[in-house]
Amino acid sequence: MNSCVFIIIFWLLLLLLVTTTGSQLVAAGGNDMKKKCLDKERDALLLIRAPLQDPHGTLSTWTADDHDCCNWSGVTCSNQTGHVTGLDMRFYGLGGEISHSLLNLTYLNHLDLSLNYFHGTIPTIIGSLTRLRYLNLGSNDFNGTIPRSIGSLTELNNLDLSSNSLYGTIPPEFGNLTNLQYLYLNSVGRCRVEKVEWLSHLSQLEVLVMDGVSLSKANHWVDAISSLPKLFDLSLDGCELSQVMYPYSSSFLNSSSSSISFLSLRNNNLTSSMYRWLSPLTTNNLLSLDLSGNMLDGIPKYFGNLCSLEYLGFYNNSAVVKFPDFLNNLFGCTSLTLQMLITRGSQFTGSLSDEIQKFASLESLYLSDNQLNGSISEKLWELPSLETVIISFNNLTVPSTYHLSNISYVKYLDLSSCKVGPRFPKWIQTLKNLTSLDLSNTGISDAIPLEFWDMWPSQLEYLNLSSNNISGKVPDLLSNFAYDSVIDLSSNSFHGPILNVPSTLSILNLSRNKFSGGISFICQIVDGFLSFLDLSHNSLTGQLPDCLWHFDQLEVLNLGHNNLFGRLPPSIGSLIQLQVLYVYDNNFSGELPLSLKNCTSLISLNLGANKFSGNVPVWIGESLTGLYVVILRSNNFFGTIPLQLCQLPNLQVLDLSMNNLHGSIPSCLSNLTSMLHQGGFSQDVYFQTTRGYATRAGRYVDHALIEWQGDEREFLNTLKLLKSIDLSSNNLTGQIPNEITNLSDLIALNFSMNTLSGEIPQHIGEMKKLLTLDLSRNNLSGKIPSGMSQMSLLNYLDLSYNHFSGRIPSSTQLQSFPPSTYHGNKDYVDLPLPKNVQGMKNRSNIGDW
Structure with a gap:
């Protein structure tokens, strides 16, 4: 009996050993038998890669030295045949055009090129890849029309062409894609559907997103939608549905199409007549309904x-x-x-x-x-x-x-x-x-x-x-806030010193209060989240501490209208993301730190009303080439105006007034191309944080104190619309360069209170957009150019205290200015002003600045 049991156990163990060994051999043999990629397809991949821009090196494994392309990044192969069956290059940062060598990957069933920078037209040969089941070309820069050949991909169950720059008609051949389950055509460009019958053939469709595709001529689109029994997600935002003829439409949320769970019809200018499309709305499947952006x-x-x-x-x-x-x-x-x-x-x-x-x-x-x-x-x-x-x-x-x-x-x-x-x-x-x-x-x-x-x-x-x-007073806030948090206490009456603040802030706005004391507390903000800091319009004192190395994400720094003093610290040059720097109306002094030239992201620089000295740095024009606004007014700068400022192509506001500058006005100011052409800031400064229920964002309100029509005016929110040059109250000499009249988009020009000589340029009348012109208190002479009669928008003019002679050119505009406009010109022959004409200084063509 015992021997029988022993024999049975022996055979069971032997059987287990054989089975285990066999499995291991099969597995080993399977690995050895795994097919490598075919040479023809490997060569095709190399040809596909050759013209592409790959700044991040994501295709670095695609080399001729590695003969098995199945190991390359983003490549999937069949273990049995070695054929390339999948290319997934989503979000690789690639650019360029798609090579026709793609045609040699005939066994491809999965192609994802989304979230890249591919451009050019979508190649028609893509329709020859008839084994494709998944095709995603979304979020690229493709242009041209959608190839009709895509309709040949009858095995497709997912097609995504969204977020490109395509145009033309959606090909009716899409109706051949009878296996399609997911179709994304949102934001494809300027595309339209004219005959919508093809849509009714997609009986397997579950998700249809066509946001931005015009359906204005697709009168039967509702009927087509109602014939899709499996559709559960439908988005037709911005499809011009208000232009569809209602009488040709019926309901699509009825018993035959009750599978729809998500429905979005936003931004179509629909009126309440559209409710007939939804009636009778009795489905119990509808989870989400969005009718926003209409006229309901x-x-x-x-x-x-x-x-x-x-x-x-x-x-x-x-x-x-x-x-x-x-x-x-x-x-x-x-x-x-x-x-x-x-x-x-x-x-x-x-x-x-x-x-x-x-x-x-x-x-x-x-x-x-x-x-x-x-x-x-x-x-x-x-x-x-x-x-x-x-x-x-x-x-x-x-x-x-x-x-x-x-x-x-x-x-x-x-x-x-x-x-x-x-x-x-x-x-x-x-x-x-x-x-x-x-x-x-x-x-x-x-x-x-x-x-x-x-x-x-x-x-x-x-x-x-x-x-x-x-x-x-605001107490110690060190422990009250989460990471990447926002505090905005601006425009109140808080007072006292600013104590400890959280080191994890991304936005801190304490402007327009009555805070006092120093600002050493900013050295506590060390976690690198801070993108916005506004302490302006308070009574803060002391020096700006040299601890700004922590703020490598800072985009806006506004310390204006306080009582800060001393030099700007060298660490200010570490603010490489800084776009707005305002320290106006303080008591800062000394030369500008050379490290400031490292802040190459700056677009608005306001250092006005301080005690800065030295030459106007040449590196402002050489390194800070993105500047739109340069305000250095009311300081102690001396020397000549650096020619490098003429290298700022985006400059719209240049204010060097009330300094000690000498020399002539550079003729190269005519190279300020932004003042030559119509348009405003191409870039706004945004600060935002994504927290909780929404993204908190807002455009930073630019503001600056600028001499305007004889008075100082604070521009709020519209500084971006201003194109102005103010060189007044300096020691400039020589003539007004004729080239200045090329700045045809200039709105304000002020050269007053210098010692300029010569005549007004004869072609000044070509500056037809000028609203304010001040040349007063110089040594200008000669006649007023007749072309000034063409400056119909001019509503402030001051030519007083010069040496002009002759008569005012015939123009209701010029003759209607008050006598003070021409006062102090001894050789000037006056003409009687029309009675009951109100001084133009009281008029404005610029609205509420």
Whole structure:
């Protein structure tokens, strides 16, 4: 008996040993038998790579030395045949055109060239790769028309041509792609569909995205959509659907096409007549509906029957209806499922009433930029799932008498430009989980309770209390904010020194307050997130500390209108991302540090109203070639105007006034090409942070104090529209160069209070866009050029205290200026001014600057 058991065990072990060994041999043999790529296809890949730009070296493995291309980056081969079956070069940073050698990869079934810089036309030979099941050419620079040959790829189940620069008609041959499940044609360029019948043949289609493709001539598009039984995601944003003839259309959300779960028809200028396309809207599959950017005046009653709807986008419409009525049409099963409602900018009126409590599943509510009024119902805060409340820019009032005890779930709250003050709302302190708070411009004129600053240790990401009249001191904030956070306390009445601030800030705006003391606290911001720092218009003193090496991401630095002094520190040259540097109206002195030439990203430089000295650096023109604005006014610069400034092609504002410059005006100023042609800044300065419920971004408001029409004026937000040269109040000599009249797009020119001589250039009349011209208090002589009568936009002219002679050229414009315009010219023969003509100094053609 025991021997039998032994024999059985022996044979079982032997069988296990043989099986294991056999498996290992098969596996080893399988590895040995794995096919290498074919020489013909390897050569084709090398030819494909040859003309491509590969700045990041992502195709460095594609070399003739490696004979097995199956090991190359992005290449997939068949283990059985060695044929190349897949090319995945998504986001490789490649550029150039697609080689026709692609045709030799006849077994290719997967081709992804998306998110690169390929250009030229899409080669027609791509239609010969008939084994393709996946083709993605999206997010490139392809141009031309879409090849009809793509219709030959009948095995395709995914086609993506999105985000290119194509044009023309979508080929009707696409109707041959009967296996297609995913079709992305969004942002393809200027493409259109004229005959839409091909779409109805794509019976397997599940996702259709055609944003930006014109369907204005596709009258039967609704019928085509309704014939796609598996379609669950449809996006037709910006497809000119308002131009489709409604009588030829029927409903596409009916029982035969109830599979649609995601529907977006944004930005089509649709009116409420479009609702016939959706009626009867009874599907229980619809999860998301976006009708934003249209001309809809509400929603129909049957919207309350969408028992699965979680997202409703209705922003930027022209509703002009009462918001409670809008909500009433959502009552029903929809009010039980809706999680996100976005209706910003839709002109809703009425109040945010108690009816909001019926939306028990609501998580996010966006009602900003409407015309809502009245008090915000306390019922809003009782919604059990509510996390995001954005109701800014309304006439809503937030009662200070709220008695809220359990709203800790709210994380993102924006009440900007609502009526919250004058007292600081104590109920805010019940929001224990708050990460983003915006109470800007809410009428608060109170001090902030100290306990407010300790509410959210290390979790607050965004705090905006700007444009109020909040007083008091700001305590130590080191432990209150998360990484990459934002603090905006600007335009208030905070006072006292600025103490510790978080080292993790990305945006800090404390401008237009009453802060005092030094600014050594900026040396604590060491984590490299800071992109925006504005401390302007305070009473800060001391020197700018030499610790700016940490700020390699800083784009905007504004220290203007304070009492800072000393030299600019050498470390300012480490701000290699800096685009805006404003230190105007302080007491800085000394020469500009040579390291500043390293700030090659600068586009706006304002160092005016300080005590800087030395020559105007030549490296401003040699190294900072992206500058649009150079303001060095009211300093102690001396020497001549460097010719290198003429090398700034984008320069629109040059202000060297009120210095000690001498020599002549460079004739090469006529090389400032931005002043020769129409146009403004091609680049805005944006600061942003992505935090919480949204990306917080805003264009930086350029501002500068500039001499304008005899007075100093602060330009706000429109500095980018100004094209101005101001060299006044220096010691410049010589004649006004004739070449200056080539600056035909110049708006303001001021050479006053120098010792210039000679005549006004005869062709000055060609500067037809000049609004203000000041040549006063020089030694100019001769006659006023007759061409000035053509300067019809000129509304400020000062030629006083020179040596002009003769008569005013015949022109209503020139003769209507007040006598002070020509005062102090002894040899000047005056002409009688028309009576009742108001001085042109009081007129303006530039609007509200």
